[in-house]
Amino acid sequence: MKLKIANKSNINTKVSVPGDKSISHRSLMLAGIASGQSRVSGLLEGEDCFSTLKCMEKLGVDITRDNSGTYIVNGVGLNGLKEPADILDCGNSGTTMRLLSGLLAGRPFYSVLTGDRSLNSRPMDRIITPLSKMGAEIWSRQQGLAPLSIRGGNLASINYNSPVASAQVKSSILLAGLSTKGITYVNEPAQSRDHTEKMLKAAGVDIEINDNTIKLNSSGQPELKPLDINIPGDISSAAFIIAAGLITENSRILIKDVGINQTRTGVLDALKMMGAELTIKNKRVSSGEPLADIEACSSNLKAIEISGSLVPRLIDEIPLLALLATQADGDTIIKDAAELRVKETDRIKAISSELKKLGAEIEEYPNGMKIKGNTELKGGIEVDSFGDHRIGMTMAISGLIARNGIIVNNSESIDISFPDFEKLINNL
Ligand SMILES: O=C(O)C1=C[C@@H](OP(=O)(O)O)[C@@H](O)[C@H](O)C1
Numbered sequence: 001m002k003l004k005i006a007n008k009s010n011i012n013t014k015v016s017v018p019g020d021k022s023i024s025h026r027s028l029m030l031a032g033i034a035s036g037q038s039r040v041s042g043l044l045e046g047e048d049c050f051s052t053l054k055c056m057e058k059l060g061v062d063i064t065r066d067n068s069g070t071y072i073v074n075g076v077g078l079n080g081l082k083e084p085a086d087i088l089d090c091g092n093s094g095t096t097m098r099l100l101s102g103l104l105a106g107r108p109f110y111s112v113l114t115g116d117r118s119l120n121s122r123p124m125d126r127i128i129t130p131l132s133k134m135g136a137e138i139w140s141r142q143q144g145l146a147p148l149s150i151r152g153g154n155l156a157s158i159n160y161n162s163p164v165a166s167a168q169v170k171s172s173i174l175l176a177g178l179s180t181k182g183i184t185y186v187n188e189p190a191q192s193r194d195h196t197e198k199m200l201k202a203a204g205v206d207i208e209i210n211d212n213t214i215k216l217n218s219s220g221q222p223e224l225k226p227l228d229i230n231i232p233g234d235i236s237s238a239a240f241i242i243a244a245g246l247i248t249e250n251s252r253i254l255i256k257d258v259g260i261n262q263t264r265t266g267v268l269d270a271l272k273m274m275g276a277e278l279t280i281k282n283k284r285v286s287s288g289e290p291l292a293d294i295e296a297c298s299s300n301l302k303a304i305e306i307s308g309s310l311v312p313r314l315i316d317e318i319p320l321l322a323l324l325a326t327q328a329d330g331d332t333i334i335k336d337a338a339e340l341r342v343k344e345t346d347r348i349k350a351i352s353s354e355l356k357k358l359g360a361e362i363e364e365y366p367n368g369m370k371i372k373g374n375t376e377l378k379g380g381i382e383v384d385s386f387g388d389h390r391i392g393m394t395m396a397i398s399g400l401i402a403r404n405g406i407i408v409n410n411s412e413s414i415d416i417s418f419p420d421f422e423k424l425i426n427n428l
């Protein structure tokens with residue numbers, strides 16, 4: 001599909017964005033292994049979460065959607081998961097594959113997980129190593145690539161120093177830890193998103209967080225309480241709309257009900273450092289997660305450096321920040337972000353190549369980029385999403401300011417995380 005985006009200015013509107021993807025995946029998994037019926041509203045109805053939903057169904061969990069859009073999940077308990085009769089297809093979703101692998105590592109049956117071409121080329125050794133140390137039998141293609149086959153059961157707890165700040169690695173080990181009798185520790189080099197920990201705690205699991213160390217104490221047969229959860233809007237999706245408000249002229253956009261968990265708000269911190277006019281209004285807490293309304297107004301941005309422990313707190317927003325950096329005063333430096341090379345695409349390469357087509361000047365580093373600011377973007381051309389939703393949406397936002405707009409090819413990938421993106425942007 002091709003997505004055509006025209007120049008815009010004078011935007012004055014109020015919008016909502018779809019539910020948080022990370023929380024949606026975890027809701028389906030934890031509700032599935034809880035004892036009893038859970039209600040999940042605000043679930044992201046995007047391709048990635050549907051992959052998780054279908055996998056949970058294949059594992060024996062009954063999930064229905066009522067007329068109001070609430071998902072009713074009939075949890076079977078951790079011990080109630082059944083050996084799937086068929087392959088589990090994780091589609092394009094790293095979160096699905098890595099978290100489910102942790103869950104299945106502790107289950108006494110055989111399962112096979114596969115994904116699309118992108119997912120089957122992303123590193124899985126990062127979960128195979130700790131899960132194997134815990135006692136799971138996992139087979140992969142060479143260099144730890146999916147498809148993966150897992151024969152789980154009889155795990156021992158572990159004290160694991162993760163070499164990467166990855167919520168997927170951390171969550172995978174914690175979910176496996178539920179099936180062990182004893183204490184599982186995960187230490188991260190910097191704190192990554194903590195939705196799994198929060199949700200496990202809400203479900204009654206004995207879990208403590210001390211800085212970058214998580215301690216989970218399990219009986220091996222935990223009974224998780226069912227959830228009644230209202231999922232906030234995804235800050236990673238809201239970021240695209242915030243960016244639209246900041247870079248178009250004479251605009252003001254209010255985005256309602258956005259999750260502002262501090263492990264996810266690095267993008268707001270970075271934008272404030274850049275001088276963005278952002279107001280956080282109506283802060284509150286719902287289902288254990290903080291949320292707020294965010295107002296973004298046209299701003300004069302300045303260059304900053306993004307590095308260190310800020311990076312995991314805004315990892316998915318870096319392609320978008322690279323676009324904003326082309327409009328900032330000065331040269332923006334992004335470092336410590338080598339993880340971007342192993343996302344749905346190599347995001348450093350993809351965003352550099354597509355923004356350069358518009359006249360941006362970007363120098364690639366192995367772990368980041370240097371982006372020249374104050375650059376007028378020429379448009380009227382076709383760019384590619386490379387099948388990566390975040391690259392597709394970033395390039396679409398560039399069309400709002402690029403001369404003569406832009407056409408984004410392979411834009412269907414946007415449905416992975418933001419199903420109504422096109423409609424929302426066209427209505428701005
Ligand atoms: O746990 C999660 O829900 C996610 C964690 C991050 O990945 P890593 O754990 O690989 O950093 C992030 O990039 C991804 O979009 C979602």
Ligand SMILES: C=C(OP(=O)(O)O)C(=O)O
Nearest residue numbers: 092093094095316343390
């Ligand atoms: C990296 C992402 O997701 P995942 O790892 O779940 O595919 C993302 O949504 O940007």
